[in-house]
Amino acid sequence: MRRPALPPRFPLPKAPPPPVFTGRLHDPRTATVVGRALGVAVAVCFVTGLVSHYLQQPPSWASGALPSRPVWGYRLTQGLHVASGIAALPLLLAKLWTVYPRLFARPAVRSFAHALERLSVGVLVGSVLLQLVTGLLNTVQWYPWPWNFRPAHWALAWVALGALLLHLAVKAPVIAAHWSRRSSGTREPTGADGPDRRSFVAAVAVATGAVTLTTVGQSVTPLGRAALFAPRSPEHGPQGLPVNRTATAARITPLLLADWRLQVAxxxxxxxxxxxxxxxxQHSAVLPIACVEGWSRNAHWTGARLRDLLDRAGAPADARLRVVSLEPEGAYAVTEMGASYARDPLTLLAVALNGHPLSLDHGYPARIIAPNRPGVLQTKWVTRLEVLL
Known part of the structure; x- marks a missing residue:
C-alpha cells in the first residue's frame, strides 16, 4: 500500500537583518550636543521644582524661616520650572531620535555594564517622559489618571534624577570623548541620509525656542502677546486677574457668606x-499672584496687615498662623504660614483688588496675599486666623 504523498516542504523565511543606520544624526557627537541642552533644561526644572515643593510643603523645622523676599521669587522660579519643562519636551524627542537605532543593536546585552546602561536608559526615558507629559497636563489642570499629581510628581522627579545620574556615570567616557568638536578628535563625516548635524541642531533650537516663547508669556508679562499656547492669559479674568478655582467650584454659596465674621484666635x-x-x-501693596501652573501677574492689593491683626491678638513674634477658608473642602482649604510670612509688612488680609472690592471668585470678603508665596497658599474666602503657639 502506497503512503500518501506529503505536501512539498517550503523553507521557513529567514529573519530580516537588523536595520542599518548611517549618517551623522545618529552618532555620539550629535547625541552629546543635544544631551547637553536637555541636561540644562532638566537641571533647571528639577531645582526649581524643589523650590516649589518646599515653599508649598516646608518641613516643620523650616516653616518659620522661609524667605518672603524677593517678592517676585516664586514668580521667577515657578515660571522657570514650567518653561524649562516645556523646553525639555522637544529636546527629549530630539535626543531620542539621535539614539533610537541603538534599540536594534545586537546582541541586546553584551556585558553587565551594557545591561546596566540599558536598564538606566529604560528607567530614565520612561520616568522623564511621564514627568514632562504629566507636568504639561497639570498646566491645563487636566488629570486623566487616578493618582494624586503632586506627590507622584515629587517622587517621580527623584526616580528620574537617580536614573539620570546612573546613565551619566555609565556613559561618562563617551560623553567626555564627544563633549566638543576638539575632544572628539574627528572630522564630521559626510552623510547622505538627511540634514547635517548643524542643520539638525539648529532646527531643534528653533523648535525649542518656539514652544518656549509661545508659552512663557503667561509669566513674563512683556511676552504676553506671544503666549499663543499658554493655558492662561494673565490679562484675562475677573478684575484683570485669572482665577484657577472659582467660587462655584469651591462651593462658596450665599448661605456661607451670610453674617460673615473674621475670627482671630x-x-x-x-x-x-x-x-x-x-x-x-488699610495698607496697599503691588504683589504678584503666581500659580503652580506657571502663570503669574502683578496686582494692586489693599487690606489690613496681617501682623497688625496678630499684634491685636497678642501673638508672639515667632508664632505660626493657621488660615482657615470658608471653602467646605479642598487640599488648601486650611493652610499654615510661618512667622517670616505672617510678620512681613507686605502680607495682607486683602479686601480689595486693583482698587475695587474683591469679587467672589477672587476670595470675597477677604483673602491672603503674601510676597514670594505660591498661589495655592494665598487662601481665599478667609474666615478664621489661628495663632499657633
Whole structure:
C-alpha cells in the first residue's frame, strides 16, 4: 500500500537583518550636543521644582524661616520650572531620535555594564517622559489618571534624577570623548541620509525656542502677546486677574457668606465684621499672584496687615498662623504660614483688588496675599486666623 504523498516542504523565511543606520544624526557627537541642552533644561526644572515643593510643603523645622523676599521669587522660579519643562519636551524627542537605532543593536546585552546602561536608559526615558507629559497636563489642570499629581510628581522627579545620574556615570567616557568638536578628535563625516548635524541642531533650537516663547508669556508679562499656547492669559479674568478655582467650584454659596465674621484666635481673641475689617488701618501693596501652573501677574492689593491683626491678638513674634477658608473642602482649604510670612509688612488680609472690592471668585470678603508665596497658599474666602503657639 502506497503512503500518501506529503505536501512539498517550503523553507521557513529567514529573519530580516537588523536595520542599518548611517549618517551623522545618529552618532555620539550629535547625541552629546543635544544631551547637553536637555541636561540644562532638566537641571533647571528639577531645582526649581524643589523650590516649589518646599515653599508649598516646608518641613516643620523650616516653616518659620522661609524667605518672603524677593517678592517676585516664586514668580521667577515657578515660571522657570514650567518653561524649562516645556523646553525639555522637544529636546527629549530630539535626543531620542539621535539614539533610537541603538534599540536594534545586537546582541541586546553584551556585558553587565551594557545591561546596566540599558536598564538606566529604560528607567530614565520612561520616568522623564511621564514627568514632562504629566507636568504639561497639570498646566491645563487636566488629570486623566487616578493618582494624586503632586506627590507622584515629587517622587517621580527623584526616580528620574537617580536614573539620570546612573546613565551619566555609565556613559561618562563617551560623553567626555564627544563633549566638543576638539575632544572628539574627528572630522564630521559626510552623510547622505538627511540634514547635517548643524542643520539638525539648529532646527531643534528653533523648535525649542518656539514652544518656549509661545508659552512663557503667561509669566513674563512683556511676552504676553506671544503666549499663543499658554493655558492662561494673565490679562484675562475677573478684575484683570485669572482665577484657577472659582467660587462655584469651591462651593462658596450665599448661605456661607451670610453674617460673615473674621475670627482671630490667639491669647486675646477677637472678631471683626467686614465693615470693621475695612475700617481698620488699610495698607496697599503691588504683589504678584503666581500659580503652580506657571502663570503669574502683578496686582494692586489693599487690606489690613496681617501682623497688625496678630499684634491685636497678642501673638508672639515667632508664632505660626493657621488660615482657615470658608471653602467646605479642598487640599488648601486650611493652610499654615510661618512667622517670616505672617510678620512681613507686605502680607495682607486683602479686601480689595486693583482698587475695587474683591469679587467672589477672587476670595470675597477677604483673602491672603503674601510676597514670594505660591498661589495655592494665598487662601481665599478667609474666615478664621489661628495663632499657633
Amino acid at each position: 490667639g491669647p486675646r481673641p477677637f472678631e471683626l465684621t467686614l465693615t470693621e475689617l475695612r475700617a481698620a488701618a
